[in-house]
Amino acid sequence: MDARTLSTKLKSIAYRMGASHCGISNAEQLSAEALRLEQWLKKGHQGSMHYMERNFDVRIDPRKLMDGAKTVISMLFNYYTPEPYAYPKISRYARGDDYHEYLRQTLSKIVELWKLEIGNFQGRICVDSAPIMEKAWAQRSGLGWMGKNTNIIRKGYGSYFFLTEIVTDLLAAPDAAGPDFCGSCTACIDACPTGALDEAYTLDAHKCISYLTIELRDSIPKEFQSKMEGWMFGCDICQEVCPWNRFSKTTPISAFQMSEPLLNMKIEDWMALTESTFKVIFKKSALKRAKYSGIIKNLKFISSA
Numbered sequence: 182m183d184a185r186t187l188s189t190k191l192k193s194i195a196y197r198m199g200a201s202h203c204g205i206s207n208a209e210q211l212s213a214e215a216l217r218l219e220q221w222l223k224k225g226h227q228g229s230m231h232y233m234e235r236n237f238d239v240r241i242d243p244r245k246l247m248d249g250a251k252t253v254i255s256m257l258f259n260y261y262t263p264e265p266y267a268y269p270k271i272s273r274y275a276r277g278d279d280y281h282e283y284l285r286q287t288l289s290k291i292v293e294l295w296k297l298e299i300g301n302f303q304g305r306i307c308v309d310s311a312p313i314m315e316k317a318w319a320q321r322s323g324l325g326w327m328g329k330n331t332n333i334i335r336k337g338y339g340s341y342f343f344l345t346e347i348v349t350d351l352l353a354a355p356d357a358a359g360p361d362f363c364g365s366c367t368a369c370i371d372a373c374p375t376g377a378l379d380e381a382y383t384l385d386a387h388k389c390i391s392y393l394t395i396e397l398r399d400s401i402p403k404e405f406q407s408k409m410e411g412w413m414f415g416c417d418i419c420q421e422v423c424p425w426n427r428f429s430k431t432t433p434i435s436a437f438q439m440s441e442p443l444l445n446m447k448i449e450d451w452m453a454l455t456e457s458t459f460k461v462i463f464k465k466s467a468l469k470r471a472k473y474s475g476i477i478k479n480l481k482f483i484s485s486a
C-alpha cells in the first residue's frame with residue numbers, strides 16, 4: 182500500500198471512531214520547538230510542573246519515545262458543550278467524563294481497527310501521559326496553528342479540542358502545516374486577568390489560573406485572589422474571547438457532555454460537599470484529578486475574594 186493510501190485509510194478509521202480532525206507528520210526532531218521549550222524552561226515558566234524539565238531529549242524527538250518511529254498521527258477530539266458557566270466556574274473540558282480514560286480506550290480501539298485493516302505495526306498511544314510536544318505535532322500536521330493564547334486553533338472550528346497522538350513505525354504520507362490566523366488580534370492577551378500571556382505565544386504557567394487551580398499543590402498566592410474571576414477548576418477566558426471559538430460546535434461524544442451532577446450543582450451544594458459525596462458524584466469526572474482537598478482549597482480561595 183502506498184503512503185498516501187495508507188494515510189487515507191488511517192484517517193477514515195480515526196473519523197469513524199470520533200476524531201474531529203486527523204493529521205500526519207514525519208517523526209523527526211523538533212529543532213525550532215526544542216529551542217523555544219529550552220527558553221521557556223530557563224525562564225521558569227513551568228512553575229512547579231517539574232515533569233516538563235524531565236526527558237527533554239525524548240520530548241523533542243518521538244524516535245526516542247518509540248524505537249523505529251516513522252510517523253506521528255495527531256487527532257483532535259471536540260469537547261465543546263454550549264451550557265453557560267455557573268458559579269463556581271469549571272473549565273469546559275472537565276464537564277464530562279475524565280478524558281484520559283475515554284481517549285485512551287478510543288485510541289486503543291483505533292489501533293486495533295488499523296491493525297485489522299492493514300496488518301500488524303508498532304504504535305504508542307499518547308494522551309497527556311507521554312513526553313511529547315503535542316501542540317507542535319498538531320501544528321505540523323496541519324490541524325491548526327498555535328495561537329497567542331498557546332492553544333491549537335483550527336480555522337472555522339476553534340480550540341475546544343483534546344489533542345492526542347499515536348506514534349508509529351508505519352510510513353504514512355504527511356500533511357502540510359497551515360498558516361497562523363491570529364493576525365493583529367490580541368483579545369486573549371488583553372483578557373487574561375493575571376497577565377499569564379503578556380508575552381504572545383508564551384504561557385507563564387506560574388500566573389495561569391488553570392495551573393493555580395489544578396497543578397499547584399500549595400496554597401494559591403494571595404496576589405491572585407482578586408483576579409480569579411470565579412474559576413474553581415481551570416480557566417477558559419483566553420479561549421472564550423478568541424473569535425475563532427464562535428465557530429465551536431457541540432461535541433458529538435456523549436462522554437464529554439455536561440454531567441448530570443454538574444448541571445444541577447448550586448453554590449450551596451459545593452459549600453456543603455463532603456469528601457465521600459465528592460468521590461461518589463465525581464467518580465468518572467476529570468475534577469477528581471484536583472482531589473477533594475484541591476477543590477475545597479480553590480473554592481475557599483475564590484469565595485473569600
Ligand code: SF4
Nearest residue numbers: 373389390416418419
Ligand atoms: S487560562 Fe486564564 S489565566 Fe491562563 S492564560 Fe488563559 S486567560 Fe490567562
Ligand code: SF4
Nearest residue numbers: 328329363366369423
Ligand atoms: S484571541 Fe486572537 S490573538 Fe488570541 S489566540 Fe485567538 S485569534 Fe489569536
